[in-house]
Amino acid sequence: MTLVRLGLVQMKMDQAPQKNLQKALKSIQELAKKGAQIIVLPELFLSPYFCQEKNPKTFELAETIPGPTTEALMKVAGETKTVLVVSLFEKTVQKKYFNSIAMIGPDGKLLGTYHKMHIPSLPPDLYAENYYFEKGDEGFKVFDTPYGRIAPMICYDQWFPEGARVAAAKGAQILVYPTAIGWPLMDRAELNTAEHDAWQIIQRSHSIANNVFVTAVNRIGIEGNLNFWGTSFISDPYGRVLAKASTDREENIIVPLDLSVIDSMRAEWPFLDERRIRIE
Amino acid sequence: MTLVRLGLVQMKMDQAPQKNLQKALKSIQELAKKGAQIIVLPELFLSPYFCQEKNPKTFELAETIPGPTTEALMKVAGETKTVLVVSLFEKTVQKKYFNSIAMIGPDGKLLGTYHKMHIPSLPPDLYAENYYFEKGDEGFKVFDTPYGRIAPMICYDQWFPEGARVAAAKGAQILVYPTAIGWPLMDRAELNTAEHDAWQIIQRSHSIANNVFVTAVNRIGIEGNLNFWGTSFISDPYGRVLAKASTDREENIIVPLDLSVIDSMRAEWPFLDERRIRIE
Numbered sequence: 001m002t003l004v005r006l007g008l009v010q011m012k013m014d015q016a017p018q019k020n021l022q023k024a025l026k027s028i029q030e031l032a033k034k035g036a037q038i039i040v041l042p043e044l045f046l047s048p049y050f051c052q053e054k055n056p057k058t059f060e061l062a063e064t065i066p067g068p069t070t071e072a073l074m075k076v077a078g079e080t081k082t083v084l085v086v087s088l089f090e091k092t093v094q095k096k097y098f099n100s101i102a103m104i105g106p107d108g109k110l111l112g113t114y115h116k117m118h119i120p121s122l123p124p125d126l127y128a129e130n131y132y133f134e135k136g137d138e139g140f141k142v143f144d145t146p147y148g149r150i151a152p153m154i155c156y157d158q159w160f161p162e163g164a165r166v167a168a169a170k171g172a173q174i175l176v177y178p179t180a181i182g183w184p185l186m187d188r189a190e191l192n193t194a195e196h197d198a199w200q201i202i203q204r205s206h207s208i209a210n211n212v213f214v215t216a217v218n219r220i221g222i223e224g225n226l227n228f229w230g231t232s233f234i235s236d237p238y239g240r241v242l243a244k245a246s247t248d249r250e251e252n253i254i255v256p257l258d259l260s261v262i263d264s265m266r267a268e269w270p271f272l273d274e275r276r277i278r279i280e
Numbered sequence: 281m282t283l284v285r286l287g288l289v290q291m292k293m294d295q296a297p298q299k300n301l302q303k304a305l306k307s308i309q310e311l312a313k314k315g316a317q318i319i320v321l322p323e324l325f326l327s328p329y330f331c332q333e334k335n336p337k338t339f340e341l342a343e344t345i346p347g348p349t350t351e352a353l354m355k356v357a358g359e360t361k362t363v364l365v366v367s368l369f370e371k372t373v374q375k376k377y378f379n380s381i382a383m384i385g386p387d388g389k390l391l392g393t394y395h396k397m398h399i400p401s402l403p404p405d406l407y408a409e410n411y412y413f414e415k416g417d418e419g420f421k422v423f424d425t426p427y428g429r430i431a432p433m434i435c436y437d438q439w440f441p442e443g444a445r446v447a448a449a450k451g452a453q454i455l456v457y458p459t460a461i462g463w464p465l466m467d468r469a470e471l472n473t474a475e476h477d478a479w480q481i482i483q484r485s486h487s488i489a490n491n492v493f494v495t496a497v498n499r500i501g502i503e504g505n506l507n508f509w510g511t512s513f514i515s516d517p518y519g520r521v522l523a524k525a526s527t528d529r530e531e532n533i534i535v536p537l538d539l540s541v542i543d544s545m546r547a548e549w550p551f552l553d554e555r556r557i558r559i560e
């Protein structure tokens with residue numbers, strides 16, 4: 001057994017970024033106290049999900065990485081000896097805007113960033129991310145941490161088998177997807193159920209196809225036209241759900257992962273070795 | 281609505297190829313009488329699943345396409361005006377051996393063949409297909425039929441997102457996987473459940489990732505070291521299971537498919553257009 005402990009922070013967002021940051025810092029400290037070694041925050045955890053509207057003033061929320069938020073999190077990462085996966089609206093020094101991950105190591109240092117590769121534009125009144133973010137320009141990445149090799153991706157990336165495949169081929173053991181997804185507030189009960197189920201199945205399939213752990217960490221609460229459905233979860237290399245949060249409550253979840261399952265499964269099902277099309 | 285009716289033949293195999301052929305022909309006629317337009321037989325439906333053993337005499341089962349079995353099926357396809365998806369142990373005129381699909385059109389003509397791309401070798405006492413079959417040499421294919429654009433793949437192919445992706449990018453509306461998969465007869469209840477679930481999830485994920493219909497058609501019955509688990513099913517572009525067979529009974533299933541769901545789903549979730557890595 002090679003055990004690592006993963007912590008998920010399922011949050012409801014306040015209008016005020018400082019309140020969201022304080023809540024996240026408190027959750028990280030609480031999870032770390034219980035033994036969490038890798039902690040994942042939801043997508044764009046500092047604010048309401050602003051991509052439902054196209055508002056030029058919203059660009060003021062963007063910050064550099066490192067920058068004030070990253071630095072606050074680097075400090076707590078070093079204090080708690082945790083790896084932190086932090087989703088931020090990034091403005092680069094070249095004045096490009098990305099939907100980004102800051103990967104922070106347990107020594108409190110920035111390991112690097114990931115720029116969301118798949119940027120949704122549909123439906124236009126729900127997920128108009130193309131107004132705010134450029135498409136990721138650096139491909140899929142894997143970060144080698146003391147607690148395992150982690151591939152950060154973001155929300156819409158989770159619908160594309162390519163990213164999961166490339167990350168696993170590069171050695172990822174855990175795929176993490178900070179997320180902001182919910183049910184549109186309209187009369188479409190049947191589709192709402194279908195989409196909520198499909199969202200879990202597609203991510204569990206990345207576990208299976210690649211023999212890796214997968215986690216999605218989502219927000220909750222009604223904002224604008226969306227009821228964010230929570231359901232943060234972690235699946236093992238067989239696609240089995242090890243833990244799953246509610247659809248409507250803030251929860252901090254800690255899950256032990258036995259990374260050795262990856263190799264034992266690959267001994268029977270060597271999918272990565274036997275695929276016929278290389279897509280790195 | 282663009283309705284087509286799909287028929288699945290979940291079979292138990294006899295030792296005698298002629299008996300299996302007669303049973304398949306009867307099922308095809310029965311399903312066609314009920315309105316089926318596309319009918320799918322299980323993988324290597326003419327015989328027990330011989331790949332559990334490495335036996336040089338088994339090569340005598342191979343036949344050319346067209347050949348005696350294809351011709352019997354072409355005749356019934358023309359009579360019933362059905363598209364038939366037929367899995368055969370093929371020996372080519374160049375004396376190469378493949379695990380193949382013969383695609384037969386409703387005019388009774390052979391549309392072409394597909395050679396299984398992913399050939400399993402593990403576990404060696406269960407799925408030693410590499411002893412019998414060369415790896416497919418022609419890539420993934422889509423056949424344009426009067427009842428929709430169909431991509432035939434075979435069993436182990438179903439674990440690889442690449443094949444599904446390439447087929448959908450080439451225009452496939454329905455992915456069909458004739459299959460021979462089961463539970464090993466050993467004390468591993470937990471893994472048996474995990475594998476049976478994973479097999480369904482990975483295929484439903486191909487529906488979701490590519491906005492297409494997916495069907496798997498499996499055999500039943502205990503043969504050698506395997507208890508073939510049936511569970512033939514069809515999922516729609518949201519990954520919803522429209523019909524699913526038992527784990528232990530022969531069943532002929534007919535399912536209406538509304539192909540227009542493919543386009544309505546793509547209008548909201550244009551995954552094929554927005555993927556960042558092209559893998560054709």
